[in-house]
Amino acid sequence: MDIKQLKDNIRNFSLDDGDLGSQGYTQVLLQLFGFTGHGKSSFINSCKYVLEDVENFIEYAEARETPEGCTMKRNAYPLTELITIVDNRGCSKLKHFERAEVYAQLGNFIPIGQEVVWRGNYQPVMEDLVNAESEPNFTDFIVPIFMYNARQQIKEKEMEEVKTFLNNCMEMTGVFPIIVLTFKTNADYMELEKQFRLMGAETVIAIENYTPGSHIKTLGRTTEILMVIDSALRNVRFRMEQPRDPRRERIERKKFLLNYIHQISLHHEREKIENEKREQDTKGEDKSWKCPIL
Numbered sequence: 114m115d116i117k118q119l120k121d122n123i124r125n126f127s128l129d130d131g132d133l134g135s136q137g138y139t140q141v142l143l144q145l146f147g148f149t150g151h152g153k154s155s156f157i158n159s160c161k162y163v164l165e166d167v168e169n170f171i172e173y174a175e176a177r178e179t180p181e182g183c184t185m186k187r188n189a190y191p192l193t194e195l196i197t198i199v200d201n202r203g204c205s206k207l208k209h210f211e212r213a214e215v216y217a218q219l220g221n222f223i224p225i226g227q228e229v230v231w232r233g234n235y236q237p238v239m240e241d242l243v244n245a246e247s248e249p250n251f252t253d254f255i256v257p258i259f260m261y262n263a264r265q266q267i268k269e270k271e272m273e274e275v276k277t278f279l280n281n282c283m284e285m286t287g288v289f290p291i292i293v294l295t296f297k298t299n300a301d302y303m304e305l306e307k308q309f310r311l312m313g314a315e316t317v318i319a320i321e322n323y324t325p326g327s328h329i330k331t332l333g334r335t336t337e338i339l340m341v342i343d344s345a346l347r348n349v350r351f352r353m354e355q356p357r358d359p360r361r362e363r364i365e366r367k368k369f370l371l372n373y374i375h376q377i378s379l380h381h382e383r384e385k386i387e388n389e390k391r392e393q394d395t396k397g398e399d400k401s402w403k404c405p406i407l
């Protein structure tokens with residue numbers, strides 16, 4: 114597909130195209146997630162840049178070169194009337210509680226514009242879930258997009274963790290996350306692409322983001338960025354061929370999240386008890402050692 118076709122597909126996308134109509138959905142939400150500094154904000158700027166027929170590069174989403182990243186809020190940027198892209202709060206690691214927060218963002222339980230707080234426990238997530246009930250959003254068709262910096266290999270021991278994470282995202286949304294490898298020209302991304310495919314990824318697209326320092330529009334870069342949006346829309350069209358119930362799907366997402374939090378809380382509780390037991394055992398050993406002296 115050439116650039117014009119890709120752009121037309123994206124600009125003319127409609128949720129009513131299928132035989133079953135929109136089924137209650139009103140917009141497509143491209144949910145970006147991934148570690149900080151892996152190019153989420155830059156991807157939003159790149160998408161806006163390739164869709165608008167302008168030569169001046171505008172930084173809509175603030176991109177920063179700090180390891181901690183700077184995205185604190187969930188900000189949404191309209192790409193077309195029907196497609197919105199969301200810059201989710203990235204995290205530096207995929208710790209359990211952080212993952213629950215990511216799932217809450219992914220499931221659309223945290224309002225756009227709200228600051229995301231990472232406090233190291235589940236309290237904020239539970240609060241978000243309760244607060245989300247005042248204005249439940251079930252009309253967004255969510256497509257997860259996982260951004261990953263091609264310069265960072267995934268270690269063997271991390272593979273299982275990332276795989277579980279991606280599968281959970283798929284369970285939540287019904288769409289396997291589209292993998293976008295950024296910094297394409299800075300690394301040999303082929304091996305990484307293979308790793309993601311082995312983890313079940315269906316679509317892996319390597320791109321080079323447009324940035325303030327590098328924004329001469331080229332055919333390859335523009336095409337690949339448009340292909341990411343096009344793949345997301347193809348997933349939506351496919352899912353819309355089957356009967357859907359947006360309210361039900363939101364309830365399922367919520368159940369998934371509550372169950373996840375429950376499981377992880379149990380896991381932490383068990384770890385705590387085991388640690389305490391180990392500590393007591395060590396103390397016990399100390400005592401038996403001291404006994405002969407007394």
Ligand SMILES: Nc1nc2c(ncn2[C@@H]2O[C@H](COP(=O)(O)OP(=O)(O)O)[C@@H](O)[C@H]2O)c(=O)[nH]1
Nearest residue numbers: 149150151152153154155176177178182296322
């Ligand atoms: N060379 C290059 N730099 C990039 C790319 N994507 C992002 N960057 C730079 O990496 C830094 C972090 O990117 P950012 O979009 O803020 O990452 P985020 O934390 O995931 O939102 C910024 O300085 C960007 O300009 C890319 O594909 N290629």
Ligand SMILES: [Mg+2]
Nearest residue numbers: 153154183184
């Ligand atoms: Mg960012």
